[in-house]
Amino acid sequence: MRALLTARLVRRCKPRAPSHGAGGTRATNEPGSPGGSRCLPNTAATFCLLVASGPTMRRLPRSAVACALCALFLFVSAADADTLDHSRVSDLIETTARDIGQPFPGVHIHIVDPADHVRSDTENGDASVDFSSLLERINGEIAAPLGFAKSMAIGRQAAFAFLYREMATGLHALSDGRTLCIVYPMPAPLRLGQLASLLSGNAESRPVAAIDFEAADFYRFLLYHEVAHCGEVPWRLRSQGLGAYDIYLAESRADAFAVLMHVRRTGRDGLPRFMAQVRKDGMRFRGDVEHQTAEVIEPAIAFATNLRRTGSFDGMSLNDLMHAARDLAHDHALGRGDFDAQGSLPAAHQRRPP
Numbered sequence: 129m130r131a132l133l134t135a136r137l138v139r140r141c142k143p144r145a146p147s148h149g150a151g152g153t154r155a156t157n158e159p160g161s162p163g164g165s166r167c168l169p170n171t172a173a174t175f176c177l178l179v180a181s182g183p184t185m186r187r188l189p190r191s192a193v194a195c196a197l198c199a200l201f202l203f204v205s206a207a208d209a210d211t212l213d214h215s216r217v218s219d220l221i222e223t224t225a226r227d228i229g230q231p232f233p234g235v236h237i238h239i240v241d242p243a244d245h246v247r248s249d250t251e252n253g254d255a256s257v258d259f260s261s262l263l264e265r266i267n268g269e270i271a272a273p274l275g276f277a278k279s280m281a282i283g284r285q286a287a288f289a290f291l292y293r294e295m296a297t298g299l300h301a302l303s304d305g306r307t308l309c310i311v312y313p314m315p316a317p318l319r320l321g322q323l324a325s326l327l328s329g330n331a332e333s334r335p336v337a338a339i340d341f342e343a344a345d346f347y348r349f350l351l352y353h354e355v356a357h358c359g360e361v362p363w364r365l366r367s368q369g370l371g372a373y374d375i376y377l378a379e380s381r382a383d384a385f386a387v388l389m390h391v392r393r394t395g396r397d398g399l400p401r402f403m404a405q406v407r408k409d410g411m412r413f414r415g416d417v418e419h420q421t422a423e424v425i426e427p428a429i430a431f432a433t434n435l436r437r438t439g440s441f442d443g444m445s446l447n448d449l450m451h452a453a454r455d456l457a458h459d460h461a462l463g464r465g466d467f468d469a470q471g472s473l474p475a476a477h478q479r480r481p482p
């Protein structure tokens with residue numbers, strides 16, 4: 129038991145280099161590795177191990193000490209796996225952005241880290257968004273000024289996403305023919321149950337039975353989903369005439385891509401299966417017709433599992449996976465007639481940025 133615990137402590141407690149703040153480069157960890165704050169509960173577990181090996185604890189039955197430590201460690205680990213703090217979210221955004229790179233030709237993807245641009249130190253306690261640092265960073269990346277209209281649109285989308293704590297993606301056609309795609313992830317702190325309930329509209333949405341994923345996996349799945357939207361063309365936006373059915377197809381493509389990415393990374397399907405249930409709940413509890421993607425998620429799981437089993441993921445680029453996701457949505461999503469027969473969108477779900 130001690131060897132097992134020690135191995136886990138070493139794996140989880142890698143030091144995190146200091147962040148350089150807005151405009152600089154954040155510290156990097158290995159994909160999926162934890163941030164600095166996760167070391168705190170593990171330090172407590174280390175302390176317990178040392179106490180357990182001390183003279184007082186040696187007088188207690190060895191099995192009782194082992195059980196107590198095991199229970200404590202499992203409690204700390206469960207809370208840790210369920211919760212995402214600011215440091216963990218920043219690590220997830222950074223490692224995902226690095227793993228993703230720029231997979232779509234002609235598209236520049238920027239995943240915003242809310243911790244770099246959302247300020248909560250205002251006098252009245254409200255949070256504010258530092259638009260200038262966000263625009264400055266994006267201007268630097270695309271090596272071209274965005275212009276007034278796009279800057280305004282980006283500011284509005286960032287405020288909407290961070291205010292309502294929703295994942296969102298903004299697509300902007302640049303004058304040189306490229307597409308700028310900005311992903312606005314949900315700010316920390318977050319819990320797994322809270323994430324699921326936000327999407328499903330069902331307060332009881334909880335992973336049940338054999339859990340093979342953590343809050344971090346769920347958050348990363350949502351990042352993959354948003355990145356997939358970067359593969360759309362910028363004129364296909366609701367504000368420019370895109371209807372609910374086309375949005376639904378885009379959401380189906382995005383979920384299929386996220387399933388492929390998740391299974392490729394982990395080899396497990398518990399999260400996509402849970403996600404299919406979340407999407408069904410979303411339709412039932414929120415009237416979320418745009419995200420009723422379970423019919424696409426389920427065949428995507430089977431497709432991804434087969435790719436993994438045959439080793440076929442190895443020869444596929446992310447752009448290839450995006451094409452596969454498009455095919456899955458094309459083959460399994462509802463037809464326009466069946467979609468329209470479900471009735472109109474509930475007013476509550478039309479809360480989207482203009």
Ligand SMILES: [Zn+2]
Binds near residue numbers: 379
């Ligand atoms: Zn989406």
